[in-house]
Amino acid sequence: MAKQPAAVVGVGQTHHRAKREDVSMAGLCREAIDRALLDANMSLDEIDAIVVGKAPDLFEGVMMPELFLAEALGAAGKPLLRVHTAGSVGGSTAIVASSLVQAGVHRKVLTVAYEKQSESNAMWALSVPLPFNMPVHAGAGGYFAPHVRSYIRRSEAPTHVGAIVAAKDRQNALKNPYAHLKNPDTTVESVLASQMLWDPIRYDETCPSSDGACALVIVSEDVAAASPNPAWIHGTVMRSEATTAAERDQVNPQASRDAAAALWKQAGITDPVEEIDAAEIYVPFSWFEPMWLESLGFAEENGGGWRLTESGATAMDGRLPVNCSGGVLSSNPIGASGMLRFGEAALQVRGAAGEHQVDGARRALGHAYGGGSQFFAMWVVGSEKPSN
Amino acid sequence: MRDVAVVGFAQRQMEEFDGSPTCVELLVPLFAECYEQTGWSRRDIGFWCSGSSDYLAGRSFSFVSAVDAIGVIPPVNESHVEMDLAWAMYEAWLKIQTGEVDTALVYAFGKASAGVLRRTLALQLEPYTMTPLWPDTVSLAGLQARAGIDAGLWDERAMAEVANRSLTDAEKNEYAIRKGGSSVEELLSRPRYADPLRKHDCSPVTDGAAAIVLAADDRAREVRDRPAWIGAISHYIDPISMGTRDLTRAPSAARAAAAVDLDGVELAELHAPFSHQELILRRELGLADDVRINPSGGALTSNPMFSAGGIRIGEAASRIWSGEVTKAVAHATSGPALQQNLLCTLEGKN
Numbered sequence: 001m002a003k004q005p006a007a008v009v010g011v012g013q014t015h016h017r018a019k020r021e022d023v024s025m026a027g028l029c030r031e032a033i034d035r036a037l038l039d040a041n042m043s044l045d046e047i048d049a050i051v052v053g054k055a056p057d058l059f060e061g062v063m064m065p066e067l068f069l070a071e072a073l074g075a076a077g078k079p080l081l082r083v084h085t086a087g088s089v090g091g092s093t094a095i096v097a098s099s100l101v102q103a104g105v106h107r108k109v110l111t112v113a114y115e116k117q118s119e120s121n122a123m124w125a126l127s128v129p130l131p132f133n134m135p136v137h138a139g140a141g142g143y144f145a146p147h148v149r150s151y152i153r154r155s156e157a158p159t160h161v162g163a164i165v166a167a168k169d170r171q172n173a174l175k176n177p178y179a180h181l182k183n184p185d186t187t188v189e190s191v192l193a194s195q196m197l198w199d200p201i202r203y204d205e206t207c208p209s210s211d212g213a214c215a216l217v218i219v220s221e222d223v224a225a226a227s228p229n230p231a232w233i234h235g236t237v238m239r240s241e242a243t244t245a246a247e248r249d250q251v252n253p254q255a256s257r258d259a260a261a262a263l264w265k266q267a268g269i270t271d272p273v274e275e276i277d278a279a280e281i282y283v284p285f286s287w288f289e290p291m292w293l294e295s296l297g298f299a300e301e302n303g304g305g306w307r308l309t310e311s312g313a314t315a316m317d318g319r320l321p322v323n324c325s326g327g328v329l330s331s332n333p334i335g336a337s338g339m340l341r342f343g344e345a346a347l348q349v350r351g352a353a354g355e356h357q358v359d360g361a362r363r364a365l366g367h368a369y370g371g372g373s374q375f376f377a378m379w380v381v382g383s384e385k386p387s388n
Numbered sequence: 389m390r391d392v393a394v395v396g397f398a399q400r401q402m403e404e405f406d407g408s409p410t411c412v413e414l415l416v417p418l419f420a421e422c423y424e425q426t427g428w429s430r431r432d433i434g435f436w437c438s439g440s441s442d443y444l445a446g447r448s449f450s451f452v453s454a455v456d457a458i459g460v461i462p463p464v465n466e467s468h469v470e471m472d473l474a475w476a477m478y479e480a481w482l483k484i485q486t487g488e489v490d491t492a493l494v495y496a497f498g499k500a501s502a503g504v505l506r507r508t509l510a511l512q513l514e515p516y517t518m519t520p521l522w523p524d525t526v527s528l529a530g531l532q533a534r535a536g537i538d539a540g541l542w543d544e545r546a547m548a549e550v551a552n553r554s555l556t557d558a559e560k561n562e563y564a565i566r567k568g569g570s571s572v573e574e575l576l577s578r579p580r581y582a583d584p585l586r587k588h589d590c591s592p593v594t595d596g597a598a599a600i601v602l603a604a605d606d607r608a609r610e611v612r613d614r615p616a617w618i619g620a621i622s623h624y625i626d627p628i629s630m631g632t633r634d635l636t637r638a639p640s641a642a643r644a645a646a647a648v649d650l651d652g653v654e655l656a657e658l659h660a661p662f663s664h665q666e667l668i669l670r671r672e673l674g675l676a677d678d679v680r681i682n683p684s685g686g687a688l689t690s691n692p693m694f695s696a697g698g699i700r701i702g703e704a705a706s707r708i709w710s711g712e713v714t715k716a717v718a719h720a721t722s723g724p725a726l727q728q729n730l731l732c733t734l735e736g737k738n
Contacts, residue, residue, distance in 0.1 A: 003486045024516065056448035057470065062519075063443035063511035064470055067723040071627035077643065080625045080728070081479065084442075084470040086449055092467055096479060103485035104389065128447045240436075240466035242456055255463035371452050375466075 005385060006101035007230035008346040010040025010217030016180040016331035019118040020211035025065060026072035028213045029112050032336075033073065036110070036215035039352075040227070044074035047217075048106035053083040053093025053113035054335030055370075058125035060116055073112065085238070087282070087370025089113065090214065090338025091377030094366075095236045097218050098379075102233075107220040114213035115335040122209060122334070141206055141285065143372060145198035147250045148287040152200060154251065157290065157306040159200060163191035165286035166205045166329060168315055173326025175316075175355035180210045180331040191286075205286035205329075212333030214340045221385075231346035231381040234363070235266030239376045250373050256295040259376040264297065267380040268387070269363075273298045273308075276380070277361035278321050278348040280341035282368045284328045289314065292367065293322075316358065324348070324356040338368030342379055349383045392484050393608035393615030394734065396422040396493075396601025397702030401563040401690040404501045405595035408453070409445035411497035415457035418599045422493060426601055426611045430458060433601075434489025436466040439476035439496035439694050443511055446502060454497060465489065472496060473698025474659075474720030474730050477600055478621050490604045497597035498693035505593045505693070512724060514628060525724060526590055530582040532635040532725045533664040537584060541636055541671075544584055547663040548575040551588040551688055554663075558685025565690045566592045588688070591661040596692025598699050616705035619715075619733035622647035626727050641672040641719070641729040648717070648733050655680045655707060655716040657700035661687045665726055669719060673731070683707070697721060701732050708736040 012035025014020070020028055037044060050073055052066040062068065066075075066082040073080075085092040090113040097111035123139060152159065170186035173179035186204065194204035224230040239262070241255035242248065260272075269275045281296070283289045290305030298320060299308045308314060314322035323329070325344040328337050345366035347353040353361075363382045369375060398421035400414055407413040423429060436458060442450050451468045458464060469476050473496035480492035500508075506524035513519045536542050549572055556569030566588075581587045601611075608615040624640035627633060656679050660666035666681065666688075675681070684703040687696050697720020704716035714736045722728040 003488070056442050058442060058448050060515075061511070062515045063441065063508070064723075065515070066470075067512050067625075067727060068514045068518075068628045070625045070727075071629070075625055076627045077624060077639070079623050081475060082470045083467065083479075084451070085468050086452060096467065096482070099479075099482045099486050103482045105482065105485065125448050130447055238465055238467055239463045240455055240460055241463040242460045243452060245461055247461065253463075254461070258463050371449065374452075 003102045004104045005221040005232065006098050006218055007224040007232045008216050008381060009219050009224055009227040009230050010036040010042065011343040011347055012036030012039060012215045013178050013340060013343065014212045015178050016210040016212035016333055018208065018210060020116065025060060025116050026069050028116055028211060029069065029073055029114050032213035032215040033110065033112055036217050040217035042217060046108055047074060047110045048108050049079040049100055050075040051081045051083065051093055051097040051109065051111040053089045053339065054115055055087065055089055056125055058120065059122050060119040085370060086375050087334060088338055088368040088375040088377040089370065090336050090340065091342055091366065091368030092238055094216055094339050094342045095238060095377055095379065098233050098236055101218055101220050107223050109218045110215065111218065112213060112215040113336040113339040115333040116211045117209050118211050141198040141201055144285055145201050147373065148285065149200055151251045151287060151291050155303040155306055160188060160192060161290060161306040161309055162205050162286035163188045164309055165283065165289040166191045169323050169327045169329040172316060172324050172356055173330035176325045179326040180208050201285050207284040207328045207332040210331050210333040212331060212336050214336040214343050216339065216343055229350040229352060231349045232385050234380040234382045234386045235263045236379045237263040241374045243372050243374060251291060252295045252301065253373050255374060256376050259378055260296045263378050263380060272296065273320055276320065276363055276365050278324060278358040279365040280325060280344040280367065281322055282328055282338060282341055283323060284332065286329065289322060321358045324353065324358060338377060341368055342366035346381050349381050390485055390604045391617055392481055392602055392604050393617045394600055394701060394705035395603045395608050395611040395615050396425040397705055398422050399563055399598040399699050399702060401565055401594050401596035401692050403565050405499050409499045409502055410450050410454045411499060411597045412454055412457045414597045415454060415495060415497060418495065418597055419457065422599050422601050433491055433493045434465065435480055435483045435492040436464050437476040437480045437492065437494045438468045439471050439473045440498060441470055441694055443508055444498045444500060444693055472720050472722055473598055473600065473695045474701060477602065477698055477701065478623065480602055481618065481621060484602060484604050490607045492602045493599060495597065495599040496695040496698055498695065499595045500593045500693045501595050526582045526585065528630065528724050529662040530585045533584050533662065535635045536664055539636055542664055542667045544576060545572060546667060547589050548572045550663040550666050551575055554682060554686050554688040555588065557683050558689035561685045563690060564685045565594055567685065567689055585662065589663040591687045591691035594690045594692040596695055598695035598702060600698055600702055612709055614709055614711060614736050616708040616734040617737060619735050620648040621732045623730035628723060628727055630725065635725055636668065638668050638672050638726040638729055641669055641726065644729055644731040645673045648731050650717060652715045653679055653717045654713040655683065655704060657682055657684060657704045657718045659687050659697045659700050659720045661691050663688060668726060697730065704734050708734055
């Protein structure tokens with residue numbers, strides 16, 4: 001049997017904040033789930049199966065929290081899966097949920113991803129000393145800064161390009177009612193004036209640490225017929241590579257290039273920059289926008305990415321609007337960040353992105369990555385049913 | 389649905405694994421065994437999926453270094469569940485059903501001896517009201533066993549019969565870490581450990597890992613004369629709350645049983661980490677008296693966390709490959725007191 005068509009008919013997310021002390025983990029998930037179900041015009045009783053995703057359990061201090069959350073998530077008496085693939089997990093979780101429909105096993109699947117970082121201490125969770133492993137200590141920024149430096153050197157990028165990305169995404173976030181950071185005064189100049197943290201990454205070029213959740217309702221073709229604006233899934237992909245190896249290119253990892261090539265092929269896309277109308281790319285540090293633009297094939301390697309960003313093409317009114325939601329730079333509930341990218345891409349092609357809607361968006365990319373730039377999850381969604 | 393079969397299986401179980409919590413050193417020889425069984429190399433594998441727990445490994449992202457055991461240059465199509473191997477296999481089965489890939493290798497690992505397992509598992513409970521009391525797994529299972537005895541559903545003798553049969557069967561399993569049957573009377577004369585449980589009613593703390601290879605249609609027929617074809621996989625979860633659910637039942641297991649065809653099953657590998665849980669499962673699955681239960685010795689004789697459920701599938705598949713049986717069912721559980729249950733039927737049809 002061939003792959004069954006699947007579509008997103010419901011997207012929900014929480015208001016993302018540093019601390020959501022008003023809700024428990026279950027309450028946080030339900031806030032996103034209830035919005036997704038409302039959007040899908042569906043009740044929890046109708047759902048066939050539930051797929052949960054989040055980053056490491058140490059972030060909240062609960063081992064396999066989906067077990068205690070099962071009832072609150074409406075999973076009691078239903079199949080429940082729990083995915084964990086590092087920072088890409090929100091994307092991978094959406095892909096596993098889609099495969100339940102594409103495999104012809106279920107017709108109505110609910111997926112939710114969350115992180116409630118304020119319940120524990122993410123910095124501690126990432127810093128447990130490991131025998132025979134080089135300690136990172138400096139956190140994610142310290143890990144990725146050398147990759148960014150390497151990109152700047154290779155591509156001869158002007159040093160203000162990162163600030164252009166940060167200012168753009170923070171301005172976009174003002175149009176997203178759910179975004180965590182709302183800094184109306186952010187400009188390229190103010191970003192450049194902010195504290196240098198991990199050279200060349202400045203404070204304003206980093207993502208926040210958020211509590212938040214995202215939920216999607218993914219359904220089969222017959223169920224999607226009842227939706228006024230389904231986002232059809234045109235392609236999904238996951239790729240992983242090793243953490244350390246002499247031949248690894250951390251600036252433009254092979255797993256990323258392979259994933260993009262496989263994705264565009266599946267979705268029948270030959271010229272991504274022309275054929276994709278909006279992209280939600282996982283950019284936790286500003287410079288990853290030009291880096292991923294090149295790796296994904298939107299621009300030439302070693303400079304095409306920063307030139308595209310510098311030209312204004314990735315702004316909301318540009319040729320390839322990137323992160324109209326404000327992106328990871330404006331809200332980062334780690335486990336949910338990938339699903340937010342996937343969900344925001346779906347909102348764009350459904351014409352449901354509100355103030356940050358790109359006019360007439362028909363095909364959009366959702367992208368997530370994790371680990372040391374080694375785990376990738378991506379999808380393409382479209383307003384039309386896929387022909388393949 | 390595509391026809392998908394289990395065509396490869398490798399396992400290692402031990403009291404204490406002298407290696408890293410991610411078991412990379414253990415996974416490499418397991419993969420080698422899978423390649424030998426199938427005649428494939430890693431490039432023949434279309435999809436990889438693993439199961440493990442960060443809390444067991446005592447670190448975040450424990451699956452990340454485990455990926456190194458694959459040798460992921462060039463990159464691979466890969467995923468991970470924070471669940472038992474059986475659910476990792478389910479994700480791979482889905483991937484094959486979408487038609488994207490034809491083959492998959494799934495694996496899981498866990499070094500339970502690195503901490504105090506019964507205490508670590510208390511972190512699976514409701515974090516705001518239950519975990520602060522640190523009720524450990526063995527005590528919770530003891531409450532479950534007592535509830536069944538009080539309800540007249542089983543007695544300590546029935547539990548000892550399960551343990552004696554398991555320990556006797558384990559003598560023929562080179563991977564079992566506890567083995568050697570005696571008699572029901574002798575087992576009942578041993579001291580209680582967590583009333584009404586005796587030590588042999590509880591699975592031993594076990595380190596280990598396992599791997600399963602799946603293949604669709606002709607890819608499966610290329611590998612084995614008699615592949616173990618997957619009839620159906622079904623899994624459900626119940627609420628965790630100990631106070632509101634009937635601990636003598638496992639509704640999610642009954643629901644899974646209703647969703648698969650158990651007619652003609654000759655063998656059942658049940659993942660019951662406590663002797664009385666086998667009695668609950670036999671009832672929920674409605675297994676006839678002549679169904680052979682756990683010829684491997686089952687989880688009472690070795691229970692490596694996060695692979696023991698999948699090992700039940702591998703053990704059942706092995707007996708189909710050999711022609712010993714034609715239809716089997718394998719079961720995996722997760723969560724306290726049989727909260728989550730999965731069933732997979734396997735058939736040796738040609």
